Amino acid sequence: MVQAIVGANWGDEGKGKVTDLLAEKSDVVVRFQGGANAGHTIINDYGRFSLHLLPSGVFHQNVVNVIGPGVALNVEALLGELKHLTEAGVPQPKILISDRCQVMMPYHVDFDKFEEERLGKNSFGSTKSGIAPFYSDKFAKVGLQVCQLYDEAILRERLEIALVKKNVLLRELYGKPEIDLEGLIAYLQKIAEEIRPMVGDTTKFLRDADRAGKTILLEGQLGTLRDPDHGIYPYTTSSSPLAAFGCIGAGVSPVSLQKIYAVTKAYSSCVGAGPFVSEIFGDAAKELRDRGGDKGEYGATTGRPRSVGWFDVVATRYGAMVQGATELVLTNLDVLGYLDEIPVCVAYETESGERITEFPTTPTLMHCKPVLETLPGWKQDIRGITRYEDLPENCRKYVDYIERVTETPIHMVSNGPKRSDILYR
Numbered sequence: 542m543v544q545a546i547v548g549a550n551w552g553d554e555g556k557g558k559v560t561d562l563l564a565e566k567s568d569v570v571v572r573f574q575g576g577a578n579a580g581h582t583i584i585n586d587y588g589r590f591s592l593h594l595l596p597s598g599v600f601h602q603n604v605v606n607v608i609g610p611g612v613a614l615n616v617e618a619l620l621g622e623l624k625h626l627t628e629a630g631v632p633q634p635k636i637l638i639s640d641r642c643q644v645m646m647p648y649h650v651d652f653d654k655f656e657e658e659r660l661g662k663n664s665f666g667s668t669k670s671g672i673a674p675f676y677s678d679k680f681a682k683v684g685l686q687v688c689q690l691y692d693e694a695i696l697r698e699r700l701e702i703a704l705v706k707k708n709v710l711l712r713e714l715y716g717k718p719e720i721d722l723e724g725l726i727a728y729l730q731k732i733a734e735e736i737r738p739m740v741g742d743t744t745k746f747l748r749d750a751d752r753a754g755k756t757i758l759l760e761g762q763l764g765t766l767r768d769p770d771h772g773i774y775p776y777t778t779s780s781s782p783l784a785a786f787g788c789i790g791a792g793v794s795p796v797s798l799q800k801i802y803a804v805t806k807a808y809s810s811c812v813g814a815g816p817f818v819s820e821i822f823g824d825a826a827k828e829l830r831d832r833g834g835d836k837g838e839y840g841a842t843t844g845r846p847r848s849v850g851w852f853d854v855v856a857t858r859y860g861a862m863v864q865g866a867t868e869l870v871l872t873n874l875d876v877l878g879y880l881d882e883i884p885v886c887v888a889y890e891t892e893s894g895e896r897i898t899e900f901p902t903t904p905t906l907m908h909c910k911p912v913l914e915t916l917p918g919w920k921q922d923i924r925g926i927t928r929y930e931d932l933p934e935n936c937r938k939y940v941d942y943i944e945r946v947t948e949t950p951i952h953m954v955s956n957g958p959k960r961s962d963i964l965y966r
């Protein structure tokens with residue numbers, strides 16, 4: 542059986558924690574898109590970890606962690622994360638990297654930085670980890686698959702083709718030094734050897750696992766609104782964070798996908814550029830930001846302060862719908878315990894004064910203002926509560942409300958950052 546854990550919103554919803562939790566009862570966890578450009582925070586018995594590229598099943602010895610062909614594989618980042626884990630006492634996890642996965646080149650990271658510098662105030666808020674140049678090359682068919690690293694003739698030929706254009710851009714557009722082909726080949730051959738024991742045919746592995754009745758978790762990165770087709774283009778990422786794409790980026794049959802958990806926070810947070818209608822500012826924002834997550838709302842990869850706002854019904858209902866969510870997992874519910882009243886964004890008001898409840902396209906979204914309603918708060922610290930029934934009444938009513946307005950069932954509610962902070966409804 543295949544299940545997906547994906548973000549309903551802008552990312553950072555708490556997917557890592559939920560994956561770590563569900564991984565306990567799973568056999569395989571697969572990353573299917575993106576690269577080391579976003580982070581999952583996981584807090585368990587080994588400590589606090591920010592995973593960027595490693596699947597969140599790495600803390601479980603029973604789990605095989607797969608890097609699917611849809612991922613942007615930054616080998617150095619992967620090896621660095623693995624080292625960090627083992628140094629912290631985590632037993633060596635089982636990792637399998639698809640031989641069809643493409644490799645993040647050092648020049649992808651450079652081009653990402655150079656382009657953001659060139660765009661200046663018009664930049665898209667990239668994490669500068671090479672993602673857009675990587676996927677551009679992949680679809681322009683000048684990328685390199687892992688399997689191609691092991692054949693020097695192919696490697697040389699592919700790079701010679703790719704570097705012609707790269708060097709023109711470096712020289713003429715960015716005024717930077719050209720790429721040294723021989724140095725690059727030597728570097729790629731070195732990293733290829735380092736990952737060799739982990740490389741294989743993950744598609745066959747997953748098919749066999751699925752046929753044998755194993756549980757496979759697809760772990761999404763970012764969230765619906767960063768999808769290049771369905772999100773807030775152009776403030777999106779370059780690969781699809783949707784559960785449906787999970788089947789492609791991992792290499793499993795779409796008919797095997799039975800459960801789609803869309804994770805959402807009890808409020809909103811957003812890192813990176815783009816319209817964010819329910820955003821709040823000033824002291825109210827500072828208070829929510831500092832109370833949010835496990836250490837305040839600051840990016841796991843970049844350390845950037847996240848913009849915060851109230852729960853956005855319009856964006857989350859849309860986010861859950863586009864994901865095809867079979868359920869929502871509501872995280873960070875504990876964070877709201879300080880509020881007398883909890884504002885919720887129930888609709889948007891467009892530039893012309895029209896009230897809308899369907900998530901619009903970006904040009905309209907840019908001018909939308911939030912229409913807020915308030916719900917009574919529960920004024921209580923709910924961390925440590927272990928039974929859903931023991932939550933304060935107003936807190937349970939808040940969950941009922943979100944379930945109703947997002948039109949998606951909620952069975953799991955998270956009341957703290959630790960693996961054990963979870964309530965089943």
Ligand code: GDP
Pocket residue numbers: 548552553554555556557558579580581582583584763833834835836841872873874875876955956957958959962
């Ligand atoms: P991901 O990318 O979706 O895995 O999310 P991140 O790890 O970037 O951000 C989620 C943040 O919320 C992290 O700081 C988590 O430790 C934290 N977190 C997850 N669930 C809860 C929760 O229920 N309560 C609190 N207070 N923090 C949580």
